Amino acid sequence: MGVLSNKIQRDQLRPGDHIYSWRHAYLYAHHGIYVGEGKVIHFTRGAGQEIGTGTVLDRIIFSSSPSHSPDNPCPKCGDQSSLDGVMSSCIDCFLSGGDLYLFEYGVNVAFFIAKARGGTCTLAASDPREDVLHRAFYLLQNGFGSYDIFKNNCEDFAIYCKTGLLVVTSISVGRSGQAASFLAAASAVISSPFRFLTTSFTGLGAVGCGMYCVSRLVSDIGIRRDVIKIPVERLTALRDLDEAEVATEVVKTD
Template structure:
């Protein structure tokens, strides 16, 4: 069985805009009127849910997220949401956080600030971002911000160089932005016990 955090497909940010229809969640797509015989008793539309591995994947592939990687390996993987420099806690601590949040929730789902990757990283590390000037803990959100930053912050003088030089500078800025945004190296993070997180949900909204 898999404990994960989701908001129903098409409801990630709840803005009432077209974004709600083009961004999809990790929620099991099985209709509620035909529950899975293995996890139907635990299935819910959103929040922290428990589902079997088949419903969790729903035809997709299972990918391994790596913890405690070296900076060199981190930079060698240009796609965000695949690894972090942060170390994983022992399995019993991870399971305790996940089961506690299954019973008590993990706040409101937001595709940029509080998503399924944020949930997994917190369960594995116990780390939370404690500043409001943040897009969340997830590598995918950080990569998006890094890509935007690399584009908008490139000095105009680079526009006169070759395309190869411009691409190299942009990619370098993207890599540096990803690295400094990783939860394993950021200074605006703190280790927060899960009981305290649930008792003070504003910590997760920071």
Template sequence: MERGGMMGILSNKITKQDLKPGDHIYSWRRAYIYAHHGIYIGDGKVIHFTRGAGQEIGTGTFLDSIFSSSSPDSSDTPCPICGNQGSANGVISSCIDCFLSGGELHVFLYNVSPLIFLAQARGGTCTLAKSDPSEDVLYRAKYLLENGFGFYNLFKNNCEDFAIYCKTGLLLFTSVNVGRGGQTASFLAATTAVASSPLRFLTTSFGGLTAVGLGSYCVSRLVSDIGVRRDVIKIPVERLLSRSITDEAEGTTLAAMPN
């Protein structure tokens, strides 16, 4: 049964005791600037997609320091379960405490209604798409742990994209690819909310522009959600890294080689 209902309006927080294998979970980082996502596989373990410390963008600019590592934190006292994964790259397995890195545990919701989707103004928390059965989710996550998920890219192929693929098996096949995740969609929607809307010419007041911006933001988030987009295709995980996928899903950043 997919999680949803009032949970999606009030809070997505969940306790460790309530976790189920196949859950898509996340934890906010850097004072809620962004969230790190993964798939809970049971026995206190999480499979997630990451890039080493300070390399999420790889621009060599101050932006690299803003988006601190999504890998578990380095420490003078390595985790007795995971060791020191601070410089880890690619698809890795961590204990839940290392995955959270001191943050709170949240569960990503699937098959939510448009009302609940829009009620959660922050992207990267839910989707209208339906989740596949947990056995399929776990199979994809474990397969990718062994074979990789291509090259990490903050805007096109990140941890949320990995978790969403594990849950749904869906990839974009459009040549304009900005990832499948809600965080990326929200960022783009926020940066273009007013500037790209023709309705901005109908008002000059601050309140009017704010209303136009909010409306454009909500519409942009909704139409870019993978649950309503038509430019998606379901790809078996065994074929995910084959070169033939570039013909069927042009524009994706998944490489034909492992991490």
């Protein structure tokens, strides 16, 4: 564990750990909560439909659902190829041939910035393991809403299970570090007004890197001001409200 890699071995796993595995040559990672006895609860749109184009590109570009085909189901999990939402899979199906990594909580700002790739750590502190497991099993039975690659994805699910934090301004249950990284990179390249202050390659690189780091940092769930801890039993009710109604409910909670 460290700045270079969060890779761990299976015998290091503990129930309540937030784990992930890289997909498609490290293009993105799939996240879940290890619950013990070789099982992982995770959130997926299923059948390779994360992008939602309705074409074969959905499976080629992104696929976090279990990799077994209906003709060759997993002997432990059965056929999960057409399932979506929150599901429980064996760790082999979850990893889908990839390596195992542990998401880190409660890191300091310097460490967070040094981990330039999003979706590996957060400044937010984790709740006790029993709370994490309660949320994961509750959501397995009651769902986590509709999958959205930028607002409500597998990393958002795992972060909520670990922290109980809800982003009240967008009715999203967390903020994916992976999504934040993609948006931060786009912001650094396209929308930074400071890019016109220098014409040198080094200067442009420094400006872009600075914008990327700042954008990632202010988007982290552990530093944002538009979050509140919400009991898992209230999530379903809150999702049916609009943003103003959510804010009202938050005030009542406070």
